[in-house]
């Protein structure tokens with residue numbers, strides 16, 4: 001498999017004026033295309049910071065990140081936003097759906113923002129798989145937490161991004177919905193050839209991945225692939 005993401009000597013320091021926090025310290029990571037990686041670690045270990053930097057939301061203090069051949073931080077703001085919309089899908093703990101839009105409009109939002117027509121055929125497939133077809137005219141407030149999270153997943157998939165970044169996506173779900181969501185992410189990784197990076201505190205959820213990367217104090221302290229992490 002090819003590399004889709006390469007992170008070299010990445011550091012992030014917060015607190016320009018006040019006390020400094022080294023959230024990431026000289027971190028190196030290579031992610032293969034179409035792989036499923038869990039990122040775990042204690043609170044404050046740098047997981048969200050890493051995901052935000054990969055997602056083009058937070059520039060690193062030093063070091064380099066390449067998604068394919070592109071360093072998103074070498075693009076201007078407009079091109080970086082476009083790059084993000086086209087190549088990266090986000091799933092957050094608090095679904096972040098827009099309450100005044102229907103389920104279908106929420107799902108198509110990334111395409112609208114990109115001034116493109118949504119791929120209706122593809123979206124239909126996603127709706128089918130996520131069992132959302134009957135809900136497309138509803139508003140987020142009319143849905144359960146699990147249903148809202150499925151809408152958030154459909155929205156993340158709708159532009160067929162190569163990379164899905166999921167930050168504690170099961171954090172607000174009951175156990176069953178959490179495992180259903182993981183099945184969906186594994187399915188989309190296989191069916192739509194996506195690469196998934198998942199931040200979680202839940203070790204059982206983390207173990208469903210191909211690879212588990214553990215952070216501590218902004219450094220990788222363990223990186224286990226394949227069946228080894230199931231022992």
Ligand SMILES: Nc1ncnc2c1ncn2[C@@H]1O[C@H](COP(=O)(O)OP(=O)(O)OP(=O)(O)O)[C@@H](O)[C@H]1O
Nearest residue numbers: 014015021023041042043044045046047048049050
């Ligand atoms: N915008 C910010 N300004 C200042 N410090 C920050 C900022 N964002 C994160 N930090 C600090 O950077 C460190 C890493 O934070 P980060 O949110 O990446 O950790 P995390 O592993 O995702 O934690 P959690 O599991 O609690 O979400 C923490 O010490 C945090 O307080």
